[in-house]
Amino acid sequence: MGDGDLDLVQRIAAGDERALECLYARHAQSLFAYAYHLIGDRGAAEEALQDTFVAIWRGATSFEERSTVRTWLFGICRRQALQRVRRGAPAAQPIEEVPEPPSEDPGPDAVVLARADASAVAAALATLSPIHREVLDLTFGADLSHAEVAEVLGIPVGTVKSRLFHARAALARALPVDTSRDSPEGHEPAMSSAARGNVAASVPARSGTRRPPDQELK
Amino acid sequence: MIHPTDQLPEYAAATLPPDVADRIRDHLEGCARCQAELAAWQPVAAGVRARVEAVAAPSPALFDAVRRRLSRPAVARYSAPLASSPLRRAVGVLAYQWRLIRWPAWVLAGLVLVGTAAATLSPAGADRVLATVIPLGAAAAIAGVCGRGLDPAAELIGATPTSPRVVLLARLTSVLATATLGGLALTALAVTTAATGLGGALALTMAWLVPLAALSAVSFALSVLVRPSAGVMAAVSAWLVRAVSFDGANRWLTNLVDPLWTQAPVVFTLTAVVMGLTIFLAPRRERFRAAS
Numbered sequence: 091m092g093d094g095d096l097d098l099v100q101r102i103a104a105g106d107e108r109a110l111e112c113l114y115a116r117h118a119q120s121l122f123a124y125a126y127h128l129i130g131d132r133g134a135a136e137e138a139l140q141d142t143f144v145a146i147w148r149g150a151t152s153f154e155e156r157s158t159v160r161t162w163l164f165g166i167c168r169r170q171a172l173q174r175v176r177r178g179a180p181a182a183q184p185i186e187e188v189p190e191p192p193s194e195d196p197g198p199d200a201v202v203l204a205r206a207d208a209s210a211v212a213a214a215l216a217t218l219s220p221i222h223r224e225v226l227d228l229t230f231g232a233d234l235s236h237a238e239v240a241e242v243l244g245i246p247v248g249t250v251k252s253r254l255f256h257a258r259a260a261l262a263r264a265l266p267v268d269t270s271r272d273s274p275e276g277h278e279p280a281m282s283s284a285a286r287g288n289v290a291a292s293v294p295a296r297s298g299t300r301r302p303p304d305q306e307l308k
Numbered sequence: 309m310i311h312p313t314d315q316l317p318e319y320a321a322a323t324l325p326p327d328v329a330d331r332i333r334d335h336l337e338g339c340a341r342c343q344a345e346l347a348a349w350q351p352v353a354a355g356v357r358a359r360v361e362a363v364a365a366p367s368p369a370l371f372d373a374v375r376r377r378l379s380r381p382a383v384a385r386y387s388a389p390l391a392s393s394p395l396r397r398a399v400g401v402l403a404y405q406w407r408l409i410r411w412p413a414w415v416l417a418g419l420v421l422v423g424t425a426a427a428t429l430s431p432a433g434a435d436r437v438l439a440t441v442i443p444l445g446a447a448a449a450i451a452g453v454c455g456r457g458l459d460p461a462a463e464l465i466g467a468t469p470t471s472p473r474v475v476l477l478a479r480l481t482s483v484l485a486t487a488t489l490g491g492l493a494l495t496a497l498a499v500t501t502a503a504t505g506l507g508g509a510l511a512l513t514m515a516w517l518v519p520l521a522a523l524s525a526v527s528f529a530l531s532v533l534v535r536p537s538a539g540v541m542a543a544v545s546a547w548l549v550r551a552v553s554f555d556g557a558n559r560w561l562t563n564l565v566d567p568l569w570t571q572a573p574v575v576f577t578l579t580a581v582v583m584g585l586t587i588f589l590a591p592r593r594e595r596f597r598a599a600s
Binding site for chain 2: 111135235
């Protein structure tokens, strides 16, 4: 798929409108979701998406393959979206970036999260600070690698990693405490044995194609 | 044992290359800690995806709107075609900057050139005329072309992977090359009319080339890092002090700015350092501004 994107960008650089349409068909949905979550307004997100593809059309000749096409697209889309965020742009948010490498044992947030279901997590995401939400959106929603996220956000890869852990901790704090399934800590592993058996086998590796968005992990 | 803790988010997102993912899968088999860690990422991944999927598709008419805008005249592009040689790309980046200069700038530059040429022919002293006009003109042009916040195409440049540093360097090169070529042409004119010989020609060239470098560096650094008016003000101030000190009445003023006009090796070295630093700092400065 990556190769296909590059080919499309080269055709766009040569002035091929149909190539732009193909690129749109491939990426518009995830770019739109990303822009929508940055701005919080459908109309403005649609404008940002429109401007993104116009910028791609005009800028395709100068795409130098230093980044992947998808990183480039998300970078442009981010700029277009942030122009429409009057206040509360992610970069302007206070950051809790005390360097905090993941500890030796999975923290309490791991325990809380392992019990949460997707809809509860999705609801809790809405309460996160934009800076935390964005790094999660790019990693799990846009399917970008840490290096690609770093490029889109213009921050070091190490910061992406630490920000992810902070975001996860914040997410765990935002989750409602589920007392019905609560058990004394330390008496029980964080996961059921069935889940553990699944873990290793259930995550497909990237094998040349990206997972379609509707294919869930569970 | 080294745990792949940092890579587990990517593993949960399935964005790792297959060989790395395989290695992590092997590790997970025997590591309860990493299994628990991964089990904490998976609901996060599922939650983000659920939230992304909940976003309804953009309006079907959106691409038509994009297509309608494609036919409009495009803003100048900033780089030569893909996969061309570095030299062709450099020429492309340089050439594209010229399209941003509007016609009043050309008219003004032409008038200044003609006026200076006429003044050079007078017996008053070509060196003073050239040493005042060329550096100031170049400093103003640098502020106008490279200055922060003046660029109609800044957003577009920001949206392309052509480095902002490269664009800045291209613009600086354009102005300096133009000023230097103009200065050399005027010098040649003065030398041929006055028949001063090679030594005189060299002295005359240095008379404007040294302040050209000094004022350009000042204007460039301040225009890019602070704002264009700061660059112009600093250059004009230095220039005024020099003009005032021509009669030699004010010794300390003369001593203050004279080196900018006379100390060639020092000025050229400092110019290179200041310009290099400015180009290095420019994108950081933008990022800082965007964040604050």
